[in-house]
Amino acid sequence: MLPWTVIGLALSLRLARSGAERGLPASALQGDLLFLLDSSASVSHYEFSRVREFLGQLAALLPVGPGALRASLVHVGSRPHTEFPFSQHSSGSAVQDAIRAAAQRMGDTNTGLALAYAKEQLFAKAAGARPGVPKVLVWVTDGGSSDPVGPPMQELKDLGVTVFIVSTGRGNLLELSAAASAPAEKHLHFVDVDDLHIITQALRGSILDAMWPQQLHASEVTSSGFRLAWPSLLTADSGYYVLELAPSTDPGAARRQQLPGNATGWAWTGLDPDTDYDVALVPESNVRLLRSQHLRVRTLPEETGPELIVVSHTRPRSLRVSWAPALGPDAALGYHVQVGPLRGGAAQSVEVPAGENSTTLQGLAPGTAYLVTVTAAFRSGRERALSAKACTPEGERSRAPRPQPQRTGGREP
Template sequence: SSSCLRTMRFCRGRIYEKTSFCFVFAVVDPASNLRVLEVASKSMRVTWDASVGDISGYRVQMIPMMAGSKQQDLYVDSSQTSVVVKDLSPDTEYQVNVFSLKDLLSSEAVVVMQKTEPVKVSLECSLGVDVQADVVLLVDGSYSIGKKNFAKVRAFLEVLVNTFDIGPNKVQIALVQYSKDSFTEFYLNTHQNVNGVVKAVRSFPYRGGSTNTGRAMTYVREEIFQTNRGARANVPRVTILITDGKSSDAFKEPATKLRNADVEIFAVGVKDAVRSELEAIANEPAETHVYTVEDFDAFQRISKELTQSICLRIEQELQVSDDPFFFSELIQPRDLTFSDVGSRSFRASWEIDANNVEFFTVQFKPEDDVDGHYVSMTVPGNTLTTILPRLTPVTRYEVRVSAQYAKGESLPLIGYETTKLPLWADLCNLVTSLVTDTSFRASWTAAPGIVQAYKVHWKSLFSEEHGEKTVPGDETTTVLDGLTPETPYQVSVIAAYPHKDSDPLTGRETTDGEPV
């Protein structure tokens, strides 16, 4: 069906201009019989019956009902009516939406609610009595935390410590507090059992100072993970960073050097911590290595998930250490290229030197999205290209492609591409109204994408008189005043995007004569 919105502008009592805006509406048939199966603590299978219409694919949207958990969006092919959604938050209710897609159109959502299971450490991750690991707790003790909140940090650390079977031939724990300088509260070989570690965690002092996270990570690498301080060879090494603010010093290179020393970094950010900074510090994937909470009272919400991730990561590393060919078998994609770049989509293509890929996972997000919300797509293992849909114009995207094998997932291949500027001037019209002898109103259709502002220019066709004003990106009308009576003006409107300005919309208007 279609409908037309007609606008008329009157000038001096007669119709001066008539413009038509036509919109075509198409109905996309939704999927049906949406249901959730195989529910676990961090995953669930979403299944539905196919749409009866001609569609191009489906969008599966997972919206958590708990603040601080991430929304997920997954795109699948029209032939697929089931998908396993991973990296969910345990013990969290999700609203599951499935949309049928036809090009740029979408159906109404079919919806179901489902809660993930709570973490069952005894079933999903049971560190054996012979498991060894060296774990360093790296705690921000800067002035911004304060004594009251620091007591909550101690309580959170106690929960983490009690997760592990501690001993000289088991899991060893060290604690470093940092601010301007770093202080070793105790080394890996200081305490021989969990009681000693818990007692030390309950009583270590709050020191205060600035937040030199980079210097602290260098300190951990050079002073803590050393054999004379209890560090062991061929044992999984883990650092858990807890901070409430932005680092006062350079942190990327120290974090890279710590990771390159075979240390797995997890990061917990509280309140004002910058997630993009935490993601640059921690290991990948961020979904299991970076945790953020709104305040110090919310530690309990992430404690189970964090300890579970650490536990599973140690188990995985121990399994890998027994199989030296593990990583060599998980061949990474190569030669990521982009083509068919438009304002709303582009094509990603890659190569791989393997014939046993089950499927590829393609993830993408705006590069400057500090929340790290990736949209995911699955691509069959025999396909080396896909189109990334529903993008924002004039936006630089980070794209990750990883290969999924029976044994696990490869490291991601990462690339970047920027969408083009839309042809706004071909789609929209500039309209004027409310003409007086010294003013008139200019209005326009909103430009697509994220518009920072509109730049409105006007110039007299009889003289050098001209002007300019800036209108917020969410407004599409403004009044031009202080004009000269009975004067024709040329008006142009430009949409300002983060990286580029659009071509102008242009129009003309003549002010009325002075009232008699």
């Protein structure tokens, strides 16, 4: 009977997992999901209606419930606007209806301002957000923004928010790859507005994975750190966690961090590249005995480059820039080359795809000193830059014709 008992237990666990992914029971999954919708005038009414329908269909597939997943919708415009808070709707169909009823706000595309507002909403009790549950942001954009996106997005990720980005095709690959959670290929989607339905199931699965940490696991792994997440095992009143980290080859160099019982995540930074680390999560409870959880995480190799910038083929109005290609786990996503006069003035930039390591800069001024900067963007979201000086030669000056000696037809008398 023992083998059948084991098989029955395994089958029960599998059914429980698959049932939770369908939304049953909803209490098995908890998290706060914020939809950030570009509602500015840069989006046509047709595009807005297609994106709104996509988000509605996505919400209908999620296990929304009071004790499970909660959803909120925030508009991007001149000023951010909350369509509905986390606590307003208690089912996926109700969220779908609310999204379908949302009207376009128009105005400027101040995405950075909306992201700062979203950070407040994701952690504000007044907005229905809950402490100690996974946080996920789904940003749907046409690719443009009137204000910087990088700093506020990094603040969200530093707080443990998982960021998914859906671009309808006109976004900058390097900027959006850096803004999305790592790895970018899992968290960033470029889709035509009429084909959004293609990614609905995949995005749903990724959102559920981000909101359902069954045990200690690592994400956002880079060459210098990673983020840890675990299920809610304690409360603030029932105990605390001790988190231990040590290089696998040097257990004596362990680092420890004590965290409150309502914590569900922590980020380790300042680590060595290409190194195995052993992690232990030890729950200390005065209510019940809980087993510690263990994990081994390997940091990525150090991302280096670009290196050795070479300037050649200098002309009065152009020059060629080459560089040693970047090195890393997957090399670079691409390069951003910027050139501007050393004495000040307008700068110009060129995007160079991965696999290429040179470009020709045109439209320069003769006899001018420039600063050329090559930036490599990696899948981890980090960037490496190198600069060099270059000078265009003076243009050819027009020369006055030489005076010709006068000739006479005969001798003077």
